[in-house]
Amino acid sequence: MVRDLSRSLQELEDWYEELDKGFPDWYRRLRKKAREIFRDKEQKGEPVGRYGPDFNLLQYFPNLSSPRERLETLEALSREQREVVESVGVDVKEKERLGSHLQQDTTVTYQRLLAREGIVVETPETAILHYPWLRQFVHKLVPIDLDKYTAFCTGYSIGGALIWVKEGVKVDLPLQACFLLETEKLAQLPYILVLAEKGSKLNVLSGCALSPTCSNALHGCVTEIYVGEGAQVTFNLVHNFQPGFHVRPKVGVMVEEGGMYIENYIERGKPESSQLFPTVILRGKNSRAELRSFFFARGNSDMDIGGGIIFTGEGSRGEVISRAVVTGGAKVKMRGVLKAYASGVRGHLDCRSLLLSEKAEVRAFPNLSSTRPDAVLTHEAAVGKIEEEQLYYLMSRGMSKEEAASTIVRGFLDVASGLPEPLLNWLRTLISQTAEEVF
Amino acid sequence: MLEIRNLTVEVDGRRVLNGVDLTVERDETHVLFGPNGSGKTSLVLTILGFPQYKVITGSIRFEGVELIGKSIDERARLGLGVVFQKPPAVRGVRLGDVLRFLGGNDSLLPLLNLPDEFLHRELNMGFSGGEMRRTEILQVLAQKPKLAIFDEPDSGLDVENLETVGRAIDQFLRERSGIIITHMGHILRYVQADFAHVMLNGRIVCSGLPSKILAQILREGYKWCETCPGAFRS
Numbered sequence: 001m002v003r004d005l006s007r008s009l010q011e012l013e014d015w016y017e018e019l020d021k022g023f024p025d026w027y028r029r030l031r032k033k034a035r036e037i038f039r040d041k042e043q044k045g046e047p048v049g050r051y052g053p054d055f056n057l058l059q060y061f062p063n064l065s066s067p068r069e070r071l072e073t074l075e076a077l078s079r080e081q082r083e084v085v086e087s088v089g090v091d092v093k094e095k096e097r098l099g100s101h102l103q104q105d106t107t108v109t110y111q112r113l114l115a116r117e118g119i120v121v122e123t124p125e126t127a128i129l130h131y132p133w134l135r136q137f138v139h140k141l142v143p144i145d146l147d148k149y150t151a152f153c154t155g156y157s158i159g160g161a162l163i164w165v166k167e168g169v170k171v172d173l174p175l176q177a178c179f180l181l182e183t184e185k186l187a188q189l190p191y192i193l194v195l196a197e198k199g200s201k202l203n204v205l206s207g208c209a210l211s212p213t214c215s216n217a218l219h220g221c222v223t224e225i226y227v228g229e230g231a232q233v234t235f236n237l238v239h240n241f242q243p244g245f246h247v248r249p250k251v252g253v254m255v256e257e258g259g260m261y262i263e264n265y266i267e268r269g270k271p272e273s274s275q276l277f278p279t280v281i282l283r284g285k286n287s288r289a290e291l292r293s294f295f296f297a298r299g300n301s302d303m304d305i306g307g308g309i310i311f312t313g314e315g316s317r318g319e320v321i322s323r324a325v326v327t328g329g330a331k332v333k334m335r336g337v338l339k340a341y342a343s344g345v346r347g348h349l350d351c352r353s354l355l356l357s358e359k360a361e362v363r364a365f366p367n368l369s370s371t372r373p374d375a376v377l378t379h380e381a382a383v384g385k386i387e388e389e390q391l392y393y394l395m396s397r398g399m400s401k402e403e404a405a406s407t408i409v410r411g412f413l414d415v416a417s418g419l420p421e422p423l424l425n426w427l428r429t430l431i432s433q434t435a436e437e438v439f
Numbered sequence: 440m441l442e443i444r445n446l447t448v449e450v451d452g453r454r455v456l457n458g459v460d461l462t463v464e465r466d467e468t469h470v471l472f473g474p475n476g477s478g479k480t481s482l483v484l485t486i487l488g489f490p491q492y493k494v495i496t497g498s499i500r501f502e503g504v505e506l507i508g509k510s511i512d513e514r515a516r517l518g519l520g521v522v523f524q525k526p527p528a529v530r531g532v533r534l535g536d537v538l539r540f541l542g543g544n545d546s547l548l549p550l551l552n553l554p555d556e557f558l559h560r561e562l563n564m565g566f567s568g569g570e571m572r573r574t575e576i577l578q579v580l581a582q583k584p585k586l587a588i589f590d591e592p593d594s595g596l597d598v599e600n601l602e603t604v605g606r607a608i609d610q611f612l613r614e615r616s617g618i619i620i621t622h623m624g625h626i627l628r629y630v631q632a633d634f635a636h637v638m639l640n641g642r643i644v645c646s647g648l649p650s651k652i653l654a655q656i657l658r659e660g661y662k663w664c665e666t667c668p669g670a671f672r673s
Binding site: 161387388389390392393394395396397400401402403404407408409410412413414415 | 441475487489490500510511512515516520521523527529531532537540541561578582
């Protein structure tokens with residue numbers, strides 16, 4: 001069944017009113033409100049988000065795709081599809097994985113949990129019907145009126161996942177979630193809600209990529225993550241998008257006492273534009289967060305990447321680390337925000353970029369603010385090319401120019417050494433690509 | 440082994456070497472003295488082929504091969520090794536990474552009084568003067584060049600480090616050719632050198648026995664060298 005293709009916002013509204021009919025009132029109202037905000041912002045000509053380049057959202061259709069058949073196994077994917085999902089870290093054989101969740105366009109086509117005890121994975125649509133108490137969490141961290149993209153993602157989202165780990169359940173193996181874009185002009189807008197209860201441990205590998213059949217689409221997403229007391233959540237986000245694609249994931253995180261949140265973001269493709277600014281609220285005493293992003297901006301990509309930590313818990317600590325290798329005609333903005341509102345806070349911001357082309361451009365925006373005299377916030381930011389002095393120095397030890405450049409880039413990305421193996425493999429590829437492209 | 444003839448070099452249009460002649464034979468160790476700014480480091484970086492050192496005239500032949508026109512790494516692979524006076528810090532690149540590339544192993548560390556943890560230290564990041572000298576020498580020992588050039592290996596060293604570094608260089612140069620650049624000559628307490636030269640204003644103005652030249656410099660300073668009647672090489 002092919003869904004309504006109408007461009008008209010009213011027709012789109014009617015379609016969503018119909019879709020949302022079975023949901024509780026609060027959820028219907030929330031989504032309707034988000035759509036109103038979007039339309040309002042659109043009509044008022046309020047085009048830009050807080051960050052990132054603007055584009056016309058109305059050229060994409062969130063309800064365009066036809067439903068897919070469910071898969072028995074990930075190995076049933078075509079060779080081309082497998083290559084794509086593997087490029088963002090998905091293991092189709094599901095070795096060393098807690099489970100898998102695959103969404104193709106707007107349909108969840110595969111979901112399997114290898115250990116079910118204490119872990120729930122469902123589509124948000126099902127979860128909202130099953131668990132009325134989710135109301136206290138859904139769309140509470142990422143404000144629906146943050147910008148027109150967030151309102152759009154909230155009001156028109158289809159699919160996504162609730163990942164809920166119950167108290168004391170600890171899993172080391174990653175749960176792999178993959179969002180595959182296959183239909184031209186589709187706005188793929190999943191909603192992801194992660195609940196890690198007290199003392200739990202969860203590792204999510206979320207990969208978003210596109211099928212070779214698709215050349216122009218939008219990937220938007222709202223992700224909200226609640227890290228309970230003493231819980232630990234690692235969220236690895238890997239994207240592989242190409243020119244013609246806009247990427248707008250919105251991530252909000254709340255961490256309770258003694259909890260820890262680690263996020264690693266990698267963009268391995270060269271999207272038309274990408275904007276990502278996960279924001280973590282360290283609410284609990286001694287809570288911690290580490291936000292790391294690594295990307296290789298090439299072609300004409302316009303990327304606005306960063307992260308923010310708001311420290312409201314006494315003794316909370318956090319770090320934002322960004323590394324960008326920038327070449328071609330790419331434009332990159334690197335942002336980092338640390339705000340301290342509690343005593344004993346320690347925050348550090350470290351954003352560096354290697355600018356390898358005359359036509360590329362990098363800007364760094366470190367932003368630190370504190371209302372507490374005993375909070376310590378620090379930052380390091382550097383924008384530059386590979387220093388000739390370093391290159392010659394390593395060449396004097398007998399390394400070729402390419403070997404020396406690779407060694408320097410590898411050193412530049414050295415902070416990534418704690419990443420999971422699939423991400424490290426990708427970084428190694430990035431390093432050799434850099435040396436090849438630049439010399 | 441190394442034959443430099445009439446070498447004139449400019450950096451950004453400014454002359455830094457002005458007709459240098461120098462010959463180093465196999466297994467010889469030469470010492471190069473000179474005040475600050477006399478062109479010693481310029482000579483090293485020109486031999487090594489740093490692009491900003493533009494050769495105007497002259498030749499640099501190493502084992503019969505003309506070096507001018509060759510890249511830095513080609514020169515290194517022919518058998519040239521340099522201990523830098525001010526090596527750059529390279530973030531994220533570990534000393535162990537470079538040693539592995541050079542085919543060296545951990546056994547060299549005790550020779551320079553370096554604990555194993557140095558293998559994990561980032562190159563020249565936060566190193567003291569002594570640590571920098573010792574890790575530089577470590578890399579060159581691992582590189583095993585046919586001709587090693589030591590640019591001010593004794594600067595910024597305390598007495599213990601000077602002895603460690605001096606003995607390591609001396610041992611290394613027993614079967615190799617070397618050029619040691621030194622300002623004050625402290626390293627010569629430990630290293631047996633065959634010949635010494637004095638550089639002034641981008642030119643070698645005096646050559647001879649290291650002990651005689653050093654004694655003369657210590658007695659009269661480099662001012663005297665400007666009036667030196669000529670070589671007293673014996």
